[in-house]
Amino acid sequence: MDNLRPRLDALQAQSLYRRRRLQDGPQQPQARVDGRALLSFCGNDYLGLANHPDVIAALRDGAQRWGVGSGAAHLVNGHSRAHQALEEALAEFTGRPRALLFSTGYMANLGVISALAGRHDTVFEDRLNHASLLDGALLARARLRRYPHADASALHRLLKIESARLIVTDGVFSMDGDLAPLPELAALARDAGAWLMVDDAHGLGVLGRDGRGSLDHFGLGFNDVPILMGTLGKAFGTFGAFVAGSEELIETLIQSARSYIYTTATPPALAEATLVSLAIARRETWRRERLAEWIERFRTGAARIGLQLMDSSTPIQPIIVGSAAQALAWSAALEAAGLLVTAIRPPTVPEGTARLRVTLSAAHTAEDIDRLLAALEL
Numbered sequence: 001m002d003n004l005r006p007r008l009d010a011l012q013a014q015s016l017y018r019r020r021r022l023q024d025g026p027q028q029p030q031a032r033v034d035g036r037a038l039l040s041f042c043g044n045d046y047l048g049l050a051n052h053p054d055v056i057a058a059l060r061d062g063a064q065r066w067g068v069g070s071g072a073a074h075l076v077n078g079h080s081r082a083h084q085a086l087e088e089a090l091a092e093f094t095g096r097p098r099a100l101l102f103s104t105g106y107m108a109n110l111g112v113i114s115a116l117a118g119r120h121d122t123v124f125e126d127r128l129n130h131a132s133l134l135d136g137a138l139l140a141r142a143r144l145r146r147y148p149h150a151d152a153s154a155l156h157r158l159l160k161i162e163s164a165r166l167i168v169t170d171g172v173f174s175m176d177g178d179l180a181p182l183p184e185l186a187a188l189a190r191d192a193g194a195w196l197m198v199d200d201a202h203g204l205g206v207l208g209r210d211g212r213g214s215l216d217h218f219g220l221g222f223n224d225v226p227i228l229m230g231t232l233g234k235a236f237g238t239f240g241a242f243v244a245g246s247e248e249l250i251e252t253l254i255q256s257a258r259s260y261i262y263t264t265a266t267p268p269a270l271a272e273a274t275l276v277s278l279a280i281a282r283r284e285t286w287r288r289e290r291l292a293e294w295i296e297r298f299r300t301g302a303a304r305i306g307l308q309l310m311d312s313s314t315p316i317q318p319i320i321v322g323s324a325a326q327a328l329a330w331s332a333a334l335e336a337a338g339l340l341v342t343a344i345r346p347p348t349v350p351e352g353t354a355r356l357r358v359t360l361s362a363a364h365t366a367e368d369i370d371r372l373l374a375a376l377e378l
């Protein structure tokens with residue numbers, strides 16, 4: 001495998017080589033990383049639930065009751081009453097007839113798009129959609145048309161030329177933090193006779209009433225967005241993902257989504273933990289209020305010190321740096337000051353837009369935010 005070396009060396013030379021840090025404790029602002037205490041601003045645990053004692057207890061009690069492994073795929077004999085209860089809770093939470101658990105968000109997106117579109121269909125996607133949504137269209141062997149970011153008028157023009165099966169977008173864009181123009185996209189989809197699919201990995205738990213997500217934020221429902229995908233490893237602090245929609249959608253996925261069928265069900269104990277974290281996320285509105293306060297505090301402080309932020313009202317607050325080398329240098333400088341903010345580089349983001357992706361959590365304190373701002377000022 002010597003011929004792999006030049007490619008690795010080239011990545012090094014372009015500052016695009018990726019390296020994993022070693023975490024020595026739970027996901028929380030006070031992190032231990034590579035043996036050092038660092039204040040972290042890069043997790044997706046927006047509500048501070050990943051390390052919540054009640055969620056931990058539910059996982060532990062769940063393991064007592066169900067054991068660890070589910071032992072089989074959902075369609076063999078891995079589908080437990082715990083999974084079923086979580087699917088029902090997620091359907092109720094999202095106001096939809098049914099929900100279906102997937103092992104990960106990546107797999108949910110592959111499964112949905114490849115089950116609903118085929119080689120004679122066109123799938124329209126926002127240029128900045130999550131990689132799993134783009135990969136889903138590739139796996140479906142559908143024609144993939146990417147429209148300019150959040151640009152409903154550009155999509156409108158494209159839809160006049162080519163008919164669409166699916167229109168697919170992130171609700172909150174994972175690397176920019178901005179919202180998709182969902183009301184406009186829903187209207188376009190309706191006029192074009194296409195289905196709109198929203199990946200709300202970063203909106204659920206955070207936006208809308210009781211954390212119901214980007215759709216609720218815009219006052220949109222089931223008829224506007226027939227396919228809603230959400231993840232459980234971000235604001236809900238656990239692991240896994242789900243798709244919510246009509247009876248027919250969910251039954252179609254059960255019959256034909258390969259990434260649903262040909263994989264082991266997640267541990268039932270995990271479903272027990274998510275049931276608890278979902279209940280806390282809905283009930284404890286102070287978590288969303290505190291998060292909104294930290295977003296405001298960070299943005300006001302950043303403006304005061306002349307930092308160029310993006311147009312984001314969510315906990316994702318990227319600082320665009322430009323080159324990959326420069327983003328790594330900034331990240332290293334922050335780390336030297338005891339702060340962990342990872343550099344996000346191409347191909348995760350477009351060339352020339354390498355950035356520090358600051359994420360905020362309800363688990364941060366006002367002092368944490370101020371410490372980050374002080375470090376960014378230097």
Ligand SMILES: *Cc1c(COP(=O)(O)O)cnc(C)c1O
Pocket residue numbers: 103104105106107109130132170174199201202231232233240241
């Ligand atoms: C994280 C993420 C996913 C993938 O979800 P996993 O459960 O981590 O596989 C999909 N879409 C978006 C927008 C994401 O941010």
